Amino acid sequence: MTRLTLALLLTLLAIAPVASVAGVGGTATPLAAGQGGDAPAATTERSGTVVTIQANNTTRRLDITAAGRSNYSTPGMDLASTVAVTGQRIDQGLRFEYLSVRVERAGSAARRRAIADAEVERLNQAISELRDREWAVLLAYGNGEISERELLHRLAVIHSSASTIGAAATQLEEDGADFNADDLRRRAGELQTPIRAQVSEALSGQADTPVRVHVRGSEAGLVLQALSESRFSRDYYREAIRFDNYEEGANTYSLNEFLDLLNSRYPYATTFDADLDETTDGTNVYVNSHDQGDIRLYNDGRTEAIYREYQSLRLSDLPRGGVETVTENGTTVSMQLTPNGGPAKLVATNALTGDAVPAEVYVDGELVGQTGGGGSIWILQPSDEYTVTVETPDGTVVLQRPASTTNATVAA
Template identity: 30%
Template structure:
């Protein structure tokens, strides 16, 4: 890995650019529905939608929302992978701690660090291979989630080894490992982890309830999202926005880029200086806690753009999106429309009294002509999922009464970086493989 200086800036005071940032409106207004029945009405969003990094529509190759359940095969694989990682970690630590000679101990530490770096490079290749195979229809959506969850699990194990090696180096007299090298490796391993991948592993292992996942890919990028019991989670990686051959972004510039791209988040951060940035090697991580959730944004030093993000947002903090309502047979069905992969809220009430109704809800996507049972709305009449990318139909049947609502997702409130990705025909499922390499110190 490239050994570069480490910069750590915590709770930075905003620069003039940051101070000038102002909340931005969603990128484009929602498209009005046509041919709707008289009982169908539409309202404007109740408040601003948080901007997101996404796959550019012109470069989108595949997009699918699919329900996932516990799967014994992947569950056993995850357990074996975790056990193997722990065994390898303990073996490495014990081998190094058993050596008294400082020179030999130092060689062992550097050798282990080299191996971790090489595995990080291999994970980059593996991640790109998963995207390429999915685009070529050689992997199913479930298989993509399984593979990305495996990559996530190995990256987390490698991070544990990195931390252990850092501590062993500190305990070794007259020896040190360049802090920039260690931090650059940490940022690289961050590339392969995320809240959606971790949640997919929990679902497939039976540790979390079945849920629906949105998977969207370009030639070198992947966007994942899902809804847990009470939280919307999202992670996006854009390989086209990485440029390891150049370096020159300062910590303040990284903060400026995030403030520019996420004005609503920046304005509502938990405290006036409630953001921190950690940088090393060829990328910077900017972390922000704000009144509606948490944002991790990664800025590439070469492209000077946000190339990866993860967002965690409690459902209770989300806006109502763009509500669309259908009333029939005494049932009032409201869908708070959102962008592809965004948090989609469905509400069912009695049209006369307004009381919530507990009933089964199904969703069908026009492009696939498939219909899936989402579940029951519960005592509050509400159920959450993630939005499909195209026209979809929500259906509720309660006894002899039925209500059906067909609608479309809204435009995605994207970052400025979304316009930089090269356009790719959505019919082209043979993308060229563009692997990213790193230089070891």
């Protein structure tokens, strides 16, 4: 058998860059009130114990019923987290070196099979323990035991650990271990998200721009939001987890029933040719791309509810909602919303000339970015009512925003 130690180590130690920004600049064109009126008003439907808020032209968003904590966080370099992640990857690489030697020296096919089976079992156990760690971290934040920064640091380490386990499963499969790594990769993927990848880059100092995340949580669950910019796309990332929608036990919910649920709760993002699978721990998984981005949904077969949702949406493709405009101290500030609690685009211009105005933008007193040369910035909206303060060279402009409506499927 060929020893793939070097290839494995390269796989485990490679970190793909993901550019990220808290606010994305644009042109200084003021937002007219008639622009982007393609997002109809939301309507609320109530059926049994489930409340669904339906709006057209975009995806629904899983939400938590109430948030005990809500804040922005900008994680920076963290040596301890970086050392922990790197150490895990090196340990896994050395383990494969050891396994490769054992397999080469095994005297029979049965012995080689036993070595591979033992490693698969170890990886399965590692994923189960990692998921328990993630759950404990999320609950610790919801209970007020750790800060937003600590939460994001720990989730980034868990993300990297899951990535390492998934890569190890793939390496076993490619080394001819005679096993299908799909289930292990699927379970590892549940702990990996674009936001956690962004934070991981920030911790290791590889992020091109500061990473800003809006965190909202309670004892019932967690919602994270972030913005990202690459050469090809400007994206809105959102992940939501509901503790109360998950229970331990056997899965009694079929994939066909799950698909029917998706078609009723997520009609915009549901097609019948998407990836639909069940994991060995009783979770149904749905992965799909649509004309505004990508979505991953995790359904618990015991509660028959969605307990985990990851979305990546392109800012350019999100429908636009209403525009609010305020003029103070010679500056006009316009803010255009996207539906269902999505990000909002803010533009600051000179009230007389229409030229772009450089400004610092604060949400509830927290600096979220600068408008830059283009005079615009995308901001992450809190769900509760909030205040936007725009500081310009000529003075301050203040906008008051009511609580936003999330197009969610939540327990009543």
